[in-house]
Amino acid sequence: MSLNSLEREAVAEAPNPLGMDGIEFVEFATSKPQVLGALLEAMGFRQVARHRSREVTLFRQGTMNLVVNAQPVDLPRIGRPAAQSSISAIGIRVRDAQAAIDRAVELGAWAAPPRARAMELNIPAMHGVGDSLIYFIDRHDEFSIYSIDFLPIPDVDPKPPAIAGLAYFGVVQYVGFGRSGDWIEFYRRLFGFSPVPDTVRFGIMPKGVLLRSPCGKFWLQLVEPEGNAQFAPSDEHLNRVGLGTPDVMAAVRTLQKRGIDFIATSLVHTSERGALTVASAGGVMFELVHANAP
Amino acid sequence: MNFGLFGLDSATLAGTLEARLAAARRAGFVHVMISASDVVNHPAGIDTAIESIRASGLRVTGLEALRDFEGLTGKMHEYKVDVAKSMLELCARIGGRILVTHASTSAHADSSLEHVARDLAKLAFLAMPLDIRIALKGFPWSRTVRGFSGATEVLAIANCQNLGLAVDSFDIITAGTPLDELDLVPRDQIFLAQLSDFMVQEIRLPGERDVTARHFRVFPGEGAHGDALVALITRLEDNGYSGDYSFDVYNSDYLEMPADVIAGRGRIAADWLGEMVLRRTLEVPNMKRLHAAG
Numbered sequence: 001m002s003l004n005s006l007e008r009e010a011v012a013e014a015p016n017p018l019g020m021d022g023i024e025f026v027e028f029a030t031s032k033p034q035v036l037g038a039l040l041e042a043m044g045f046r047q048v049a050r051h052r053s054r055e056v057t058l059f060r061q062g063t064m065n066l067v068v069n070a071q072p073v074d075l076p077r078i079g080r081p082a083a084q085s086s087i088s089a090i091g092i093r094v095r096d097a098q099a100a101i102d103r104a105v106e107l108g109a110w111a112a113p114p115r116a117r118a119m120e121l122n123i124p125a126m127h128g129v130g131d132s133l134i135y136f137i138d139r140h141d142e143f144s145i146y147s148i149d150f151l152p153i154p155d156v157d158p159k160p161p162a163i164a165g166l167a168y169f170g171v172v173q174y175v176g177f178g179r180s181g182d183w184i185e186f187y188r189r190l191f192g193f194s195p196v197p198d199t200v201r202f203g204i205m206p207k208g209v210l211l212r213s214p215c216g217k218f219w220l221q222l223v224e225p226e227g228n229a230q231f232a233p234s235d236e237h238l239n240r241v242g243l244g245t246p247d248v249m250a251a252v253r254t255l256q257k258r259g260i261d262f263i264a265t266s267l268v269h270t271s272e273r274g275a276l277t278v279a280s281a282g283g284v285m286f287e288l289v290h291a292n293a294p
Numbered sequence: 295m296n297f298g299l300f301g302l303d304s305a306t307l308a309g310t311l312e313a314r315l316a317a318a319r320r321a322g323f324v325h326v327m328i329s330a331s332d333v334v335n336h337p338a339g340i341d342t343a344i345e346s347i348r349a350s351g352l353r354v355t356g357l358e359a360l361r362d363f364e365g366l367t368g369k370m371h372e373y374k375v376d377v378a379k380s381m382l383e384l385c386a387r388i389g390g391r392i393l394v395t396h397a398s399t400s401a402h403a404d405s406s407l408e409h410v411a412r413d414l415a416k417l418a419f420l421a422m423p424l425d426i427r428i429a430l431k432g433f434p435w436s437r438t439v440r441g442f443s444g445a446t447e448v449l450a451i452a453n454c455q456n457l458g459l460a461v462d463s464f465d466i467i468t469a470g471t472p473l474d475e476l477d478l479v480p481r482d483q484i485f486l487a488q489l490s491d492f493m494v495q496e497i498r499l500p501g502e503r504d505v506t507a508r509h510f511r512v513f514p515g516e517g518a519h520g521d522a523l524v525a526l527i528t529r530l531e532d533n534g535y536s537g538d539y540s541f542d543v544y545n546s547d548y549l550e551m552p553a554d555v556i557a558g559r560g561r562i563a564a565d566w567l568g569e570m571v572l573r574r575t576l577e578v579p580n581m582k583r584l585h586a587a588g
Contacts, residue, residue, distance in 0.1 A: 108419025110379065129423065181455055182422050189419065234425065 016192050016214035017103065019095025023168045023218050024137040024145070025065035026241055029088035032282055033057065033070035036085045039281040040066065042258045044163035049150035058150050062162025064243075065091075065146070084282035087238035089125070089133040090171065091145075092191070097124050097136040104136075107189055121148045129173055129183070130237040164251035169202070169244030169289045170219030176234035180209045180222045187211055187220060203242065203274030203289035240284075244291030248272055251288055296572040299539050300489075300564035301325035301355045304332050306543045307553040311336055311343055314553050315350040321557035323564070325353040327540045328388055330381055340384075347388045355540045356392030356429065356486060357385040363395060364413035365403030365438050371413070378417055386424040392485055393421060394460050397432045397439035410438045411451035418454035429460035429485040434469040442475040449483055458483040461530065462542065463514075464490050464507060467522050468497050473529045481534035488542040489527070489567075491517030509546040513563035524571050531572065539567070 030036045033055065037047060045059035045066055055070040069088060094100040101124035105111050112125040112133050123145065128134040137145055152158055175183050187193035192214035200210060208223035219242065225232065245251040252262060252275050261278040262270050269275075275288040302323050307314040311332050318326050328347060336343035347354065360381050363374050385393050395417065404410075418428050430449075432439035439445050445459055461476070461484055490511040495518050497503045514523050527539070541560055548556045 106416070108416035108422075110420065110423070127423065176425060179425065182425070185455065186419075186422055236425075 018100045020215045021093040024091035024093045025067050027067040027089035028085050029069045030085035036281040046160040048158050049152045063167050085284050091135040091137050093140050094136050097138040100136040132238050163254050164245045164247050166243045166245050169242040172221045172239045174239045175222050175236050177230035183222050242287045242289050244289050248288050248290050296568040297564050298324045301540045302560050303327040303542045305329045308549045309553045312346050317553035317557040321561040325355045327355040344387050354388050354390040355538050357390045358394035360395040362398045362400040364410045365398050392427050392429050395428050395430050397436035403437045405437045411448050415452040415454050418457035427456045427485050431460040442478050446478045458485040460486040462488040463526050467519050487539050489514050490543045491519050493517050511543045515563050515566045
């Protein structure tokens with residue numbers, strides 16, 4: 001057995017093999033950046049920087065970084081119509097980004113070709129569900145990955161405060177019928193995510209399997225189709241971002257004043273546990289979840 | 295009756311891909327095993343081949359075959375990973391859910407259990423996001439996976455739910471493998487059963503097996519081993535096998551006869567097995583949908 005394989009065995013057994021430490025950013029791909037930008041502004045995000053050479057914008061709210069990518073080449077090629085907006089990537093904070101991508105590829109992940117051009121920061125990435133990518137980001141506490149490729153927008157607060165303490169809580173991933181087991185394995189082997197018992201629930205959307213990140217800062221919810229939807233062609237993708245807040249009702253009140261509509265049906269409606277926004281800007285939804293501030 | 299469980303292998307028939315698919319369809323088959331060469335060697339290009347398969351109305355049993363993947367190191371391993379990725383993408387594009395993978399016969403392959411299991415786990419991980427299962431086919435002359443007990447051990451160490459076995463009647467009969475060995479394999483880890491018969495009673499000379507395997511296989515019921523085939527299928531069914539049966543009949547004479555004639559012979563074999571051998575309960579049309587709706 002080579003030294004290399006010994007190392008692989010060693011890291012595979014660690015509860016947090018990549019040293020995961022939450023989410024650095026979420027990226028949306030859209031062909032309607034202005035419509036999506038308006039929705040994000042209403043949700044409390046502020047446009048703080050633009051990419052030096054591409055149609056890519058950085059939004060921020062509290063601790064949350066959100067990248068809007070309108071580069072035609074980066075839009076999803078298959079699946080949902082291009083007029084929609086979709087979650088196209090998640091940037092995960094890790095101890096060592098190069099070691100993380102190397103380990104992922106060794107496990108059998110599909111490495112994504114680098115997007116960086118000359119003088120741009122090359123962030124290692126792999127393919128996730130559907131058309132989405134997973135980026136690995138290290139040294140996030142030492143310097144900002146945005147300072148190299150992005151130009152700050154003048155006279156804008158680079159660190160706008162969060163509405164009602166909103167912070168990234170998790171992402172809901174739609175999976176094919178009978179596919180939860182596969183994806184649990186995927187996130188377990190790659191990052192050390194682990195499923196929690198059905199008795200542990202957050203928010204008002206109780207369906208699916210809940211996975212806890214090894215760092216305890218991020219949740220994934222896997223949702224399989226129900227009823228007749230299970231016979232439809234499988235369209236696996238990241239469906240929506242979950243935002244945690246210690247006070248859901250206060251967050252909802254503020255967001256409603258800013259023009260955000262929330263779903264209010266007999267099955268799904270705002271409560272102290274959570275709330276769900278009405279889809280807008282080409283299918284974008286946010287889920288609010290009661291969570292104590294980190 | 296259970297005719298629909300049996301599928302043809304495109305490599306059994308002569309003619310263009312479209313003519314072979316049409317012949318299978320006319321004979322009443324509902325699924326067909328596709329060889330990667332059918333797609334990549336198509337005179338009008340890969341996209342046309344994929345379109346022909348998707349438009350044929352036939353379900354794809356799987357794609358065959360990835361060979362000599364596991365047990366390699368360095369550049370040879372990297373090369374094989376690229377081959378595997380290409381085949382997995384092809385498999386996904388034709389709508390296949392199974393990639394048939396032949397256990398390595400390469401003299402360069404390391405046969406250590408840990409190495410073989412690690413590589414196969416990597417292959418399964420590569421296949422997972424595409425919703426493809428790896429059906430590993432062991433051979434008595436393989437360097438890495440021979441009998442069922444060895445295969446079961448490899449599967450246990452790799453520990454991937456989308457990694458399982460393809461059982462080939464030809465290999466079992468020619469090697470004289472006791473059917474009791476099938477009991478070693480967990481029921482949900484046999485993904486595919488390939489069926490063929492051959493004329494000669496016994497293979498005695500070295501090399502004779504190879505020639506027979508490649509050129510003189512016939513459909514079940516046409517050769518000298520009908521009883522052994524019946525025993526194999528009965529054992530598989532008793533053990534709870536619920537996957538497809540595919541006729542992997544490689545016969546030089548069949549490739550000089552009209553595809554419709556050969557597909558018709560396949561139909562006779564399927565009728566015989568479906569009516570006389572299989573006792574699997576027929577699925578009521580739309581039963582799953584009715585359950586879901588209820």
